[in-house]
Amino acid sequence: MTIRLRGITWDHERGRDSIVAASRAYTDAGHDVEVEWEVRSLQAFADQDLETLTRAYDLLVIDHPHIPQAAHAGLLAPLPAGEGPDAFVGRSEQSYRWHGAQYALAIDAAAQVAAYRPDLLPEPPRTWPEVLDLARTGGVLWPAKPIDAFASVFTLSSGLQGADAGRDGFAEPAAFARTWDVLSQLRDLVPAECLDENPIQTADRLSGSNNWAYAPLLYGYSNYARAGFRKHALRWTNIPEIDGQPRGSMLGGAGLAVSVRTEHRAEAIAFATWVAGSEVQSGVYARAGGQPGNVSAWTDAALDELTGGFFADTRRTLEMASLRPQHPGYMAVQDAACERVHRGLRNRDSASEVLADLDRLFEPLGASHAGR
Template structure:
């Protein structure tokens, strides 16, 4: 008898094709389990309430900031430790734990990195002054719709202060002011439509037109580094350095979780655990367009060659990435913070005014280490 599970993922080749291919391989291997996948938009992936999804699906590919609320509400099954945190790149595994329990498996790893066209730019800029010089030449894009503008502010604040933003208040005032000034200068040098774009749209523009050659802060997509994915290949590299280090990038990625409301939880856990193993992550999952979280994939020379050096080129940034506060109330705060940051950028507001509002929002979360 074949057991049929339902899964929900996000609608991009990286998030859809990879997990569908892994599911087919799992069924073909004789496990007696088939998974039917549906996909939702990238924005819904970041925003959608998990309560309804947990009732409708057995398996959920989710954004890690949802974990504390979902765990506290009893929406997700606690998953076995299996391969430990060191088996996943950077802080990917940590991001799916709440109060010492793992509620998601880091099958996909990402952070804000940089992208460039190797046919137009021999070497990407390594420092922010170099980025701004290139932007003055009209060659730079920067996705800055509300969630991505907030991610960039979080990245620069974390990097400049040398630790995660979003602690007691949002950020050190001096670090925030420096970051806000940099992003304000970048805003004035890139096309205005960047303020409404996400990383996929920016990557598509970079890959389609010879007008632009570089983007300094956007979530990485190894798909664009694979021959034939788009008209032109993108190369991915570390974000511009702060004090000689590409630190502070806001950690993204995606995790595979199991609904606590599903009928076949044992089978769903077995499948999720299988997908997160080294063999699958470095094999069928990655080669079908996935961007694995497992360290073995990041160290695989064949995968690095397949993706034009994506893994070697961005690994330092991912390993030095910052983590958003782990708190059940975080997503509501992030929604408000995204709107506030974007409005401040569009209106050219002073750093102090924007930071004052962000500080109030993040102070409302209370003790930020409650879920560690």
């Protein structure tokens, strides 16, 4: 008897086509399990209500900052660690762990990286002064709608202070002042509409027009480096360096979780574990447009060639990425922080004003919950 599972993922080739192809391969391999996938928008992915979703779906592709709240509320089934944390790039697997239990498997890995058009810009800038110099000549984009503006602030603050932001207040004053100065200059040098764009919109503009050649901070999408995906292929590279290292990028990605309410827990867990395995991650999942979390894909020469060097050229950024505080109350804090950063950029507020508000927002999270 075939068991039918329902899954929910996000509506982009990276999040949709990859998991659908893997599900078909799972059934074709002789497992009496079929998974029907539904999709929601990228914004809904960020704003998801897991209480509702875990009532309707057996399998969920989710964003890792939701894990502590979902685990605290008892919404997700604990999972085996699969091939272990060393099998996943950077801290991807760690981001889905809470109080010693694994609540999702890192089937997708991402962080803020940089993108450029190699036909227009043979060599991208490597430092922030070089980025700003290039921006003064035109041709630079920066996705800075509220969540992405906050991500950029988190990235630079973490990189400049050499430690994850948000652990004791938000950031060290000196690091934040430098962050705010760089991003305020960037705001003035890119098109005004960048403040309303997300990474997908920016990648579409970069790949669809010859007016733009580079973006220094946007979540990576290997799809745009694949032949035929858009009019022009993008090349992806590490974020601008701080002290010679591309450190601090805010970790993103997506994990595959199992609802605690599923009637087929064993089958759902078996499927999730299979998808997160190295053979599937570097095989059908990646080749169908996925951006795997399993490190096997990041060291696969054929996949790197398929994606124009995406994995090799951005791996250092992923390995040095920062992790947001892991706390059941984090998402409410992030929502408020996104609004405050975006408003501060629009209103040209001072660094001290913005940092005071961010410190106040992050203080209740405390340092004790970090890295659980």
